[in-house]
Amino acid sequence: MKVTVLGLGHMGSALAGRLLETGHEVTVWNRTPGKAEPLVRQAAGEAASPEEAVEGAEVVFTLLTNDAAVKAVALEGNVAGMLPEGAILVDMSTVSPDTSREIGAAAPDGRFVDAPILGGPEPFRAGQATLLLGGDREMIQRHTSLWEDLSSGHYYAGPNGSATTLKLLSNSMLVGGTQLLMEAVATGQAHGFSNDVLREVFGGSPAVAPGVRVRLDDILGGDHKGWWTLLLADKDMSLVLELAKQVDLMLPIAGASEKLIRRSIDAGYGEQDLGSMTEVLREKVSNSV
Numbered sequence: 178m179k180v181t182v183l184g185l186g187h188m189g190s191a192l193a194g195r196l197l198e199t200g201h202e203v204t205v206w207n208r209t210p211g212k213a214e215p216l217v218r219q220a221a222g223e224a225a226s227p228e229e230a231v232e233g234a235e236v237v238f239t240l241l242t243n244d245a246a247v248k249a250v251a252l253e254g255n256v257a258g259m260l261p262e263g264a265i266l267v268d269m270s271t272v273s274p275d276t277s278r279e280i281g282a283a284a285p286d287g288r289f290v291d292a293p294i295l296g297g298p299e300p301f302r303a304g305q306a307t308l309l310l311g312g313d314r315e316m317i318q319r320h321t322s323l324w325e326d327l328s329s330g331h332y333y334a335g336p337n338g339s340a341t342t343l344k345l346l347s348n349s350m351l352v353g354g355t356q357l358l359m360e361a362v363a364t365g366q367a368h369g370f371s372n373d374v375l376r377e378v379f380g381g382s383p384a385v386a387p388g389v390r391v392r393l394d395d396i397l398g399g400d401h402k403g404w405w406t407l408l409l410a411d412k413d414m415s416l417v418l419e420l421a422k423q424v425d426l427m428l429p430i431a432g433a434s435e436k437l438i439r440r441s442i443d444a445g446y447g448e449q450d451l452g453s454m455t456e457v458l459r460e461k462v463s464n465s466v
């Protein structure tokens with residue numbers, strides 16, 4: 178298919194790479210120039226603007242930081258309005274369900290799918306992530322082969338906004354589970370257990386989910402370059418708490434998760450991976466979190 182990817186961060190680059198590997202004709206655009214080079218070497222076309230990138234596309238993907246970025250491109254930049262006849266717009270960013278619904282309403286004939294990803298850049302690039310899909314069921318079914326190219330499994334969540342809702346709730350469990358692992362590691366290390374012992378015990382423990390276990394080595398070793406920044410996790414936890422507020426629920430664990438994230442951002446770890454919160458625990462400031 179003729180596809181366009183708008184946004185070449187960690188995830189957008191992985192998406193474009195996966196689309197090229199699965200035989201699609203790919204055009205890419207990124208706000209800041211210079212990120213397309215590796216993809217252009219693999220035969221992607223680079224457009225100078227979203228308008229140019231969208232021309233002639235059958236599927237247009239956005240994979241951008243947050244609500245403001247997605248709205249800037251899809252609504253203020255009018256990508257939703259300039260979709261070629263019959264083309265669909267697919268937003269894979271993790272954003273508020275309200276934003277998904279707003280874009281769905283702006284896209285001609287409702288040709289919009291919210292398609293957030295369960296998985297980081299590496300599994301996504303390898304086709305091993307899971308996709309949640311929100312939008313018109315029949316339109317989504319017509320694109321089954323595309324979802325199959327991009328994932329090891331896809332799930333129809335319901336109308337626009339339902340996929341982004343489920344994605345946020347899933348991220349809440351991921352953040353909380355990762356924080357519990359960090360607490361266990363920091364406490365275990367402080368009690369004199371070696372990294373080898375902690376790796377073996379926690380790495381094999383059924384209490385540590387697979388999506389949490391992928392960070393075990395980085396948490397043990399203090400390498401926090403990673404792939405998912407605390408600033409992105411902070412955005413997600415705010416959206417989770419907003420979802421709870423809308424239905425008059427209180428989420429004490431999600432609230433505590435957000436506080437530890439904020440504390441870590443204040444300590445200068447915003448651009449580092451989720452695992453960097455371990456350093457804040459080690460700095461013994463956690464009693465005030």
Ligand SMILES: NC(=O)c1ccc[n+]([C@@H]2O[C@H](COP(=O)([O-])OP(=O)(O)OC[C@H]3O[C@@H](n4cnc5c(N)ncnc54)[C@H](OP(=O)(O)O)[C@@H]3O)[C@@H](O)[C@H]2O)c1
Nearest residue numbers: 184185186187188208209241242246249270271297404405
């Ligand atoms: N990283 C993960 O593990 C992961 C996993 C699943 C889902 N997600 C979600 O996927 C989305 C992207 O994450 P990422 O890790 O790829 O982030 P990232 O590496 O920080 O990339 C963000 C992208 O958004 C672009 N952007 C930001 N503001 C923009 C604006 N106003 N107009 C146009 N482009 C704008 C950036 O362009 P510039 O280069 O010009 O700044 C960049 O291409 C987020 O919603 C995130 O929550 C991330």
